[in-house]
Amino acid sequence: MTPAGRGRPGPRRALTEDEILDAALALLDEAGPAGASIRGIAAKVGVAPNAVYTYFPDKAAVVRALVEKLLGDADHGVFADRDRPWRERIEALAIDLRERLVAHPGAAALLMSGPMDGPRATAIGEQLQELLIGAGLAPTAAARSTYLLIVYVLGSIALEVADESEPGPLPSEAARIDSRRRVFEQIPAEVFPRSAAAARTMATYVSTDQYLWGLRRILDGIS
Amino acid sequence: MTPAGRGRPGPRRALTEDEILDAALALLDEAGPAGASIRGIAAKVGVAPNAVYTYFPDKAAVVRALVEKLLGDADHGVFADRDRPWRERIEALAIDLRERLVAHPGAAALLMSGPMDGPRATAIGEQLQELLIGAGLAPTAAARSTYLLIVYVLGSIALEVADESEPGPLPSEAARIDSRRRVFEQIPAEVFPRSAAAARTMATYVSTDQYLWGLRRILDGIS
DNA sequence: TCAGAAATTGTACGGCGTACAGAATTTGTA
DNA sequence: TACAAATTCTGTACGCCGTACAATTTCTGA
Numbered sequence: 101m102t103p104a105g106r107g108r109p110g111p112r113r114a115l116t117e118d119e120i121l122d123a124a125l126a127l128l129d130e131a132g133p134a135g136a137s138i139r140g141i142a143a144k145v146g147v148a149p150n151a152v153y154t155y156f157p158d159k160a161a162v163v164r165a166l167v168e169k170l171l172g173d174a175d176h177g178v179f180a181d182r183d184r185p186w187r188e189r190i191e192a193l194a195i196d197l198r199e200r201l202v203a204h205p206g207a208a209a210l211l212m213s214g215p216m217d218g219p220r221a222t223a224i225g226e227q228l229q230e231l232l233i234g235a236g237l238a239p240t241a242a243a244r245s246t247y248l249l250i251v252y253v254l255g256s257i258a259l260e261v262a263d264e265s266e267p268g269p270l271p272s273e274a275a276r277i278d279s280r281r282r283v284f285e286q287i288p289a290e291v292f293p294r295s296a297a298a299a300r301t302m303a304t305y306v307s308t309d310q311y312l313w314g315l316r317r318i319l320d321g322i323s
Numbered sequence: 324m325t326p327a328g329r330g331r332p333g334p335r336r337a338l339t340e341d342e343i344l345d346a347a348l349a350l351l352d353e354a355g356p357a358g359a360s361i362r363g364i365a366a367k368v369g370v371a372p373n374a375v376y377t378y379f380p381d382k383a384a385v386v387r388a389l390v391e392k393l394l395g396d397a398d399h400g401v402f403a404d405r406d407r408p409w410r411e412r413i414e415a416l417a418i419d420l421r422e423r424l425v426a427h428p429g430a431a432a433l434l435m436s437g438p439m440d441g442p443r444a445t446a447i448g449e450q451l452q453e454l455l456i457g458a459g460l461a462p463t464a465a466a467r468s469t470y471l472l473i474v475y476v477l478g479s480i481a482l483e484v485a486d487e488s489e490p491g492p493l494p495s496e497a498a499r500i501d502s503r504r505r506v507f508e509q510i511p512a513e514v515f516p517r518s519a520a521a522a523r524t525m526a527t528y529v530s531t532d533q534y535l536w537g538l539r540r541i542l543d544g545i546s
Numbered sequence: 547t548c549a550g551a552a553a554t555t556g557t558a559c560g561g562c563g564t565a566c567a568g569a570a571t572t573t574g575t576a
Numbered sequence: 577t578a579c580a581a582a583t584t585c586t587g588t589a590c591g592c593c594g595t596a597c598a599a600t601t602t603c604t605g606a
Contacts, residue, residue: 110552111602138594148555150595159594209436212481214488217506222515225525229517243521247528248537252471255478258435265437283440292445294452298466302448305470314471321544332573333583361563371586373564382563 117155119145121166128166128206132267136206138162163210164218170207171220172200174227186235187319190228194253194315195308205261205270212258216250225250237322245322252318260306277303338368340378344389351389351429355490359429361385386433387441393430394443395423397450409458410542413451417476417538418531428484428493435481439473448473460545468545475541483529500526 123144127136138159142149156162178184178192201208225246232242263280264270271279281303289296304310346367350359361382365372379385401407401415424431448469455465486503487493494502504526512519527533 107604108551109549109602109604111554113553137592139592147553149593150556150597151554153595154553212435212478212485213432215486216482222510222518226515226518229521233517239517239521240524242517243524244528244533244536245540247525247533248475248540251478251482251537252474254482255435255474258481259439259474259477262435263438287445292449294456294462294465295445295449298452298462301463301466302470305467310467310470313467314474317468317471317544318541319544321540321542330573331582332571332580334571334585336584360561362561372562373566373587374585376564377584 113154114147114151115145115155117165118169120152120155120162121169124162124166125170125204125207129204129269130267132206133209135267160214164214166207167210167214167216168218168220170201170204170211171197171218171224173220174224179227182234186231187316189231190249190319191312191315193224193228194249194311197253198257198308198311201257202261202270205264206267208257208261211254232322235323241322248318248322249315252314256311256314260311263306273307276306280304280306336377337370337374338378340388341392342368343375343378343385344392347385347389348393348427348430352427352492353490355429356432358490383437387437389430390433390437390439391441391443393424393427393434394420394441394447396443397447402450405457409454410539410546412454413472413542414535414538416447416451417472417534420476421480421531421534424480425484425493428487429490431480431484434477455545458546464545471541471545472538475537479534479537483534486529496530499529503529 120141123141124136127140127144131140138152139149141162142152152162156165174180174193174196177196179189179196181189184192201211228246228249229239229242232245233239237245261270264276270276281300284295284299284302287296287299295302343364346364347359350363350367354363361375362372364385365375375385379388397403397416397419400419402412402419404412407415424434451469451472452462452465455468456462460468484493487499493499504523507518507522507525510519510522518525
C-alpha cells in the first residue's frame with residue numbers, strides 16, 4: 101500500500117491504482133453499487149480479493165479515489181475560456197459535469213457519500229470563485245454562490261440518477277421522461293390537482309432543459 | 324406481510340411497522356447506515372431477523388417507508404399559513420425539512436437513494452406548486468421552480484451530512500464550522516489563492532446562514 | 547550472495563440479506 | 577365444539593461481503 105517508490109525490494113506490482121478504479125467503475129456501470137465489491141473488482145483484474153489492499157487501505161479509499169477521478173479536470177473547454185461570457189462558461193461546466201457523472205449512475209451516488217475535499221473538488225471551487233469574482237461579485241458572494249452552484253449541480257445529478265432504480269446505464273433522456281410521464285399521469289387530480297395538471301412538466305424534471313432552466317434561475321439570482 | 328386486515332386466522336402480530344421503523348431510525352442515529360441492518364433492527368425489537376419480512380418484503384421497502392416517515396407531514400406551521408408572504412412560507416418549509424433531516428444524518432443519505440415518489444413527497448410538491456401559483460407564477464414555471472427548490476433543499480442537506488464522516492448525531496453547527504475552518508485554512512494559497520482567501524466563508528457552507536442565503540438567491544431567481 | 551522489504555495468496559472470521567421448512571397461534575366455519 | 581386454513585414467527589442455511597493474518601514468492605540494495 102505504501103507508494104512503492106521503485107527502488108525498494110519486493111516483486112513488481114501486477115496492477116496500477118488506475119486499473120483498479122477502472123474495474124470498479126466498469127462494475128458500477130454493469131451491476132450498480134452492489135456489484136462494485138472488493139471481491140468483484142479483484143476478480144475483474146485477476147487477483148485475489150485481498151491483493152486490492154496493496155493499493156488502497158480499504159474500500160472507502162477506493163470510493164474516494166474513484167470520485168476524484170470522476171470529477172475529472174475542470175480546466176478545459178468552454179469553462180476555461182476566459183473570453184466567453186461568464187454565464188456561458190458556468191453552463192458549460194455544469195453540462196460537462198452532468199454528462200460525465202450521469203454516464204455512471206452508480207458512481208454518481210457516491211459523490212455525496214463523503215466530504216468533497218479532494219484536490220479536484222477544490223480546483224473546481226477555485227475556478228468557479230475566480231470566474232465569479234471576474235464577473236463582478238464580491239469575494240464572499242462569489243464563494244457562497246460557488247457552493248450554491250455545486251449544491252445545485254450535484255443535487256440535480258443525484259436526484260436524476262436516483263430516479264432510475266435499475267443498475268446499468270441510464271436509458272435515454274426521452275425514455276426516462278416518457279416513463280415518468282406515465283407514472284405522473286396516474287396522480288389523482290382530486291387529491292393533488294396541481295401535480296396532476298403539471299404531470300407533463302414534472303416528467304421533464306430529469307431533462308437537460310430543466311437542468312439548464314434551474315441553473316439559469318440561480319445565475320439570475322446571484323447576479 | 325399482507326396488511327393483515329384483522330379477521331383472518333394466524334397469531335397476533337408482535338410488532339407494528341412503526342416499531343420497526345423507529346428501531347431502524349434509532350440504529351441509524353446511533354451507528355450510521357452500517358448499523359441499521361435487518362438483523363440489528365430485529366435484535367432491537369426482539370424478534371428473529373427474518374420476522375421483519377412479515378412486515379416488509381425486503382430491506383429496500385424498510386428504507387422507502389423510513390424515508391416517507393421522515394418527510395413528515397408538510398402541511399403545518401408557517402408553511403401552511405396562507406396569510407404569510409409566500410417567500411416566508413417557503414423558507415419555513417425549507418428550515419423545517421432541514422431540521423428534521425439533519426437530526427438523522429444517517430437517514431438523510433437515504434433520501435436520494437431512490438425515486439421520491441411517495442405520497443408525502445408528492446404532497447410537498449403539490450403544496451409548493453399551489454403556493455407558487457398563488458405567488459403569481461405560471462403553472463409550468465411553478466412546477467419547474469418546485470423541482471429547483473427540492474433539488475436545492477435535498478442537495479444542501481445531503482452535502483451537509485456527507486461532510487461529517489462519523490456516525491451518530493451531528494456535532495453542533497458551530498463545531499462543524501470550526502472544524503471545517505481548520506481544514507480550509509490549510510489550503511495552499513499559491514495553488515488555490517481564491518479558496519485560501521475564502522476559507523472562513525467556505526467553513527460556513529454548512530450553516531443555516533448559507534442555507535438561507537442560497538435559498539433566497541433561488542427565490543430571487545424565480546420571481 | 548543474501549537479508550529483508552514488498553506483493554500476493556490461502557484461509558478464516560464475523561456480519562450481511564434473505565430463502566425455506568416447520569412449529570405455534572389464531573380464525574371462521576362445519 | 578372441533579378442525580382446516582391462514583398467518584406469524586423461529587431455526588437453519590446459503591452465498592455474499594469486507595478484511596485480518598500468516599505464509600509464500602519475488603525482487604532489490606548492500
